[in-house]
Amino acid sequence: MASKAKSRKYVYSFGGGKADGDGTDRNLLGGKGANLAEMAGHPKLKLPVPPGFTLSTEVCTHYYANKRKYPQELKKQVDGAIRKVEKILGRKFGDPKNPLLFSVRSGARTSMPGMMETVLNIGLTSETIPGLIEQSGGNEAFAYDAYRRLITMYSDVVMEKAGGIEPKEGQGIRHQLEHLLEKKKAKVGAKSDTDLSAEDLKDLCEQYKKKVKQVLKKPFPDNAEEQIWGGISAVFISWNGKRAIAYRDIEGIPEEWGTAVNVQAMVFGNMGQDSATGVAFSRDPGNGAKIFYGEFLVNAQGEDVVAGIRTPAPINKESTGEQNKHMESLEKWDPKVYKELDAIQKRLEKHFRDMQDIEFTIENRRLFMLQCRNGKRNGPAAVKMAVDMVKERLIKGDEAVMRVTADQLDELLHPILDPVAEKKASMLTKGLPAGPGGAAGKIVFTSEQAIAAHEKGEKVILVREETNPEDVEGMRAAEAILTARGGMTSHAALVARGWGKCCIVGAGEIDVDVAGGKLKVGGKTLKKGAEISLNGTKGYVYEGSLDMISASEDNPTLVEFLKICDKIKRLKVRTNGDTPEDAKKARGFGAEGIGLFRTEHMFYGEHSAEPLFKLRKVIVAKDDKERAKALKELYPHIKKDVKATMQAMEGYPVTIRLLDPPLHEFIPTSTKGKKELAKATGVSLAELEKRSELLHEVNPMMGHRGVRLGVTFRDITETQVRAILEATAELLKKNKKVFPEIMIPVVCHPNELKDQYEVVKEVHKAVCKKHKVKKIPHLTGTMIEIPRAALQAAEIAEVAEFFSFGTNDLTQMTYGFSRDDIGGFMGDYLEKGILPNDPFQILDQDAVGELVKAGIERGRSTKPKLKIGICGEHGGEPSSVKFCHAIGMDYVSCSPYRVPIARLAAAQAVVEEKAAQPKKKAKKKAKKK
């Protein structure tokens, strides 16, 4: 080990047009180090980067693996690297005449902002201060200000934190030194730090050093060599600091990665009126426009731009706005430097093939590049840049789809609260973010109130304890829904997401008093009509009506971006939709068919009164004959509904699920409703109540529903299938291209399917005869949503012509979680980390995923080309969509507003798969050797 280690390279120099490493060395040099090397050394860049060197992540690993000792050869390599920097700059580290100063910064593979330490101005000692004053043209104040900063940072970071000293709250050395600064400023009447004179600062430095010795029992080291090693160690130690460990845990960054340390020659933007510092982006990160966008401050250091103490000036006309239109731009302040910077940003973007976030410093009219990295951006910007860069041939489609996250795409699909207004608003309470986007309106407490207000043109928020199917009309009329109970897959959440409507559920602090027409929350009482605003993406509820920013769903850039996704993806994306409106909306979002049409939804929606009443007659029928009569009345409604939706989805398949919920869900709960029904069916109210009571179930989720209804009431299946096939026959006659897929839900045994297939076959024969055709094209398949169905998929596939995984119910039964009832414990489960996330939102790839995989493998062991999709809520959740791709599904289906997200995830899945494959091959090769 030791002999091999002797020849190992630990220190990588950069600067003077050369670099030991390059941009591909992220693992070894960290992100910052690798990019510095790339900027400094790449033949096409060779940018003016202050020279320096990087101690690799291997030093960090070695340090922790060897009881916090450095490799033997490190000292020599660092000394050699310092000599190189001295040579490039003609200054010397620790030299009294012409001293060289360094910054010491961390730099892990992945950016861990603010989690590790930085020390600037290293090398300033009582000996070298005069030399710095000399270099700055006699600017004493500048030199002592730099010294003051060094003492502050060094005593805090190196002596206290890295020394393992844990002071009491508010007693840290940095705090105590700042207290001295404030006292001094008060004493001399200085408003800002820059008002202090050289003398003031010099005195302050003396005070600082005394305080450091007094508090930390050690003098501030007056030696450049000691300072630099103290700084380096402090950075390595900070890798295992509390903050860094916590951050790594959250982000899943392995401890073994370690951090690199970047040591770089100091340049000063604060050396006077010919110096400046700035931050810029190669495109506008707010909207993606292809302009050079940035800000700068004359006579300032980088942290001043970020801190926002002074308003920065725009770098050019394109970056000029209301707040800084009176200020001189960099373009005007120094056209030459600006031109140089502009050329550099263009080169950098072309080089890194992505929008760059760059930091620069101008020391005495000379430009230095301090950092460059891929810039952060919001949703609209991410989409626009991805599309533009493909057009510019800067990147390929594969790369473009990886440049946009699902969350970024989602930003484009919903109106949101104005972030500026939101920051200032007063938050009332929080709930679960069940439907993304924002909404503002007046509080109403009942469905009727919502409809009435909506008809008057008022915007309302429907606030309920929890919602049920009878609230659906009111939910449709409201801008948003807010409930005090329920989880992410409660009724309110499901319905709202289906409509892309803003919704917050489970806001448990709210006490709803429907009768009193008011709600109480956090000591406040809000009456009906009071205005509130909801941020459904975060689950925040605000008092008052906040401004909104509208959605951009018809954004042509979005359309273009999704076309890029479509070219790449293999999975088809369908929608869950129950109406022609849903179908049209989803087509607009790019849906390639309907994956889940719920027949029962005609009994919930806006025009449900008549069909629902007829269904109720079916349900309470006292015998087969009465039921047959009622079904005959219901039949035209089903046919009409199915026909209109199929027509709206022409050219694509439509999967129609037969009646799924237990019948008692449709029985009226109000006495008025019961009386009406009793009258219409000619039975007494008592008799009606008895019949309803008989339908009551203890656990309706696992009761008499789905195919079980079809088996016991064959005529209910028969009526639905006839409606579907008649509608199809009629549309085919009009040359409409329609493809119905009849889906039988809640199957757990192949015999159930065989039983229902007989009905489908019989009806098909009869309808063909009636329409004088040989065949009406259709598929008959099943949902796989019961664990047993997944396990018995081989047997079920002998009958089924397609599978559609219902992962909502499959998750319920695999976990034994009723999604209506998880409210009681899910909060605790997530908080205590018992579950990594709510399995109804993100598919559990371990167990539910195992069942889905088994279902696919077994199903295809019987029918190799079996068509397989998913129609649970997971079909629109990115990680779940990728899983569906990986395990070989043919399509996913999700609510219309999730269709674009699913298209993106499906494309990313392909790219990620490609990226993983060569690695696999490489591994295989390695093994062979």
Added chain:
Amino acid sequence: MASKAKSRKYVYSFGGGKADGDGTDRNLLGGKGANLAEMAGHPKLKLPVPPGFTLSTEVCTHYYANKRKYPQELKKQVDGAIRKVEKILGRKFGDPKNPLLFSVRSGARTSMPGMMETVLNIGLTSETIPGLIEQSGGNEAFAYDAYRRLITMYSDVVMEKAGGIEPKEGQGIRHQLEHLLEKKKAKVGAKSDTDLSAEDLKDLCEQYKKKVKQVLKKPFPDNAEEQIWGGISAVFISWNGKRAIAYRDIEGIPEEWGTAVNVQAMVFGNMGQDSATGVAFSRDPGNGAKIFYGEFLVNAQGEDVVAGIRTPAPINKESTGEQNKHMESLEKWDPKVYKELDAIQKRLEKHFRDMQDIEFTIENRRLFMLQCRNGKRNGPAAVKMAVDMVKERLIKGDEAVMRVTADQLDELLHPILDPVAEKKASMLTKGLPAGPGGAAGKIVFTSEQAIAAHEKGEKVILVREETNPEDVEGMRAAEAILTARGGMTSHAALVARGWGKCCIVGAGEIDVDVAGGKLKVGGKTLKKGAEISLNGTKGYVYEGSLDMISASEDNPTLVEFLKICDKIKRLKVRTNGDTPEDAKKARGFGAEGIGLFRTEHMFYGEHSAEPLFKLRKVIVAKDDKERAKALKELYPHIKKDVKATMQAMEGYPVTIRLLDPPLHEFIPTSTKGKKELAKATGVSLAELEKRSELLHEVNPMMGHRGVRLGVTFRDITETQVRAILEATAELLKKNKKVFPEIMIPVVCHPNELKDQYEVVKEVHKAVCKKHKVKKIPHLTGTMIEIPRAALQAAEIAEVAEFFSFGTNDLTQMTYGFSRDDIGGFMGDYLEKGILPNDPFQILDQDAVGELVKAGIERGRSTKPKLKIGICGEHGGEPSSVKFCHAIGMDYVSCSPYRVPIARLAAAQAVVEEKAAQPKKKAKKKAKKK
């Protein structure tokens, strides 16, 4: 094929002290044919069997594989076999002087009683009748009666049925011939067939032949050769008759097996006063006593004994009873023949090593053996014979345990309705047989009524729409429970089975009117106090109070038999029990520990009022502090309960499941109960109702229960664990050998278990400290009852110290069946054959079994010696117990009354496993060759 087939033997002769086959040839010769060959040909038997021959099952197979054609060589082989019989008997088939007659009977591998056809007296023609008269010493009436029977059977079986003629209801040829017989009898004034004269019968035969020709358009064949081939074909054709196919489907008999055909020389027990026929058993099939038991009739044919037209006489003193004590026994009628028969039955039993059911005929004082087979027997007889035969060294223990079925054993464990009384009683209605045994008593409709009547010493039957936990006291007080709703695993069924109590559920025709104190069923109204009787083994309800036959659980023979089982079985058998009484009862039945002690049961039972009230205070506690106080009050109840039960089960492990049901199950539903609770907890009724409402769940089965309660209310777990460990510590101090196993229910993720383990560890530490001991022996494990837990068993086993499969819940979730709600469709599902049986009764080895197997394999992949058991209802169901054995569980646990059944099944599992193994080896060998 053809050349090979030429040399194949299809016909196997027997008789004259020789036989081509033997008793091992069941597959080839069928059961009857093989035993005839054995009796006729085995050197140690050589019994007087009428000679004959068997056409093998291969003929049947060939017949159906070759468009209903026989093998070429069959005719020749049959002719040869006939010649052999002719030689032995000195008669000739078709010979006018001394004709030989044959019977033709079916005989499959397994007995298919009444499913296939028989033709007797084949060979009687107008030519051979005089010869038969001659043989019978001039008995013309006998000969024409035989002829009449032949025409009837032949025209029905061969000409009509095998000819594929399907007459209208009541128009069959047999029916028409019998009509002629009745007419003739009326005309001559004959009361019975035997009153007809030879002349009458002769005339009748002529009428028969005319009718046959008229109806079937073919003459009855007057040719012996034609008759015998017609008979043989009819039997083969009946193998694929409707009745036979239906029977095969039910019993799972493969069509490929085919049937054999037995052709045997006729002997006549009806040839006069020196002839007779009888049936006998080598031991008493009613109680197993080792006596020769049987009946016979002089001048009769076998069917007369079975038909019960004449009362048969006993064969000996031991077989004499009230009904036949005046009749002459065979022993007296012909001591010589009796002695011969007695010697034969002894030889047969020794030879076949089981109780034999034999048929014999005496023709002119000469004894013939027509059939022998292992005799059917009831439960008590089966157990006694098994034990006796082991003592007699006739069989080994392995064989003994295979001689008793679970149903037979069950007969010994419950009092039953007197079968004689039951036959005469009038059935009111039917339900599902939820708790075996019988009961009689007065109807009551409420728990209170049941308790009051019970206290007065009255026997009552509790009749409810359905039961709930509040009915438990009344259920305990009643003799039996009858419900109008609910399935085999409804509350009533589970509780009743746990107590071994008679119970019928889901008797849907009953209309219960609790308020009116009456029930209506089938047009009758029964008031409170009316007497009814229940057969809980079959689900029959009778009017009136029927006589009972008491159970024989302390039967020493049963104890001996179960000891034989215990020596063989590998599985341990534990009991599900919640009280010291349960524990004692189960120890009596041989339980080796408790596999499921439900802490919540202390809140249901007889003395539950106080603990339940305290639990309710825990539940409605408004905050942690209030709950802590309430838990402190509840604690001594839990400890007392656990301690008493562990003490009663001393020497064996006791698995204690922590609180499992959702809390709202315990909230009072009556206003009175609510008011009391409100008063005790010092809150308003409205507030209490609000708190209860908050606990309401849509699907409580999958709600906030089991470990989910433990995670959210850590102190509920803590209190229970402390009670268990304190109780253990106190018992250990008294040198009691107790082994608690703490079981955490409803786990779906290893993190839940980790969370609860921390609590157990902490409490353990504290209790050890208090009692000044280092360790309190205990195991902490989990139920595997959620599909996810089975799939994640490897991860869960990293924490769990044992697994107990809760297959009730696992079945619920694997099927998506709420066992409380299957009533709506399970009836249809079983009737339509969609499910082979109720998966809550018989473990579904396909899917639920796959999960259980996976759970075991994965669990043991982490901990190879992981202790694994089952505590669902399936733990007492024989086929499920065998499955548990096969997949390597350590124990099964079931209700006390099922413990003996489980012990038997566990022993049978070992024997069946051994029996399967050599076969496997043989197969392997065969493959190697």
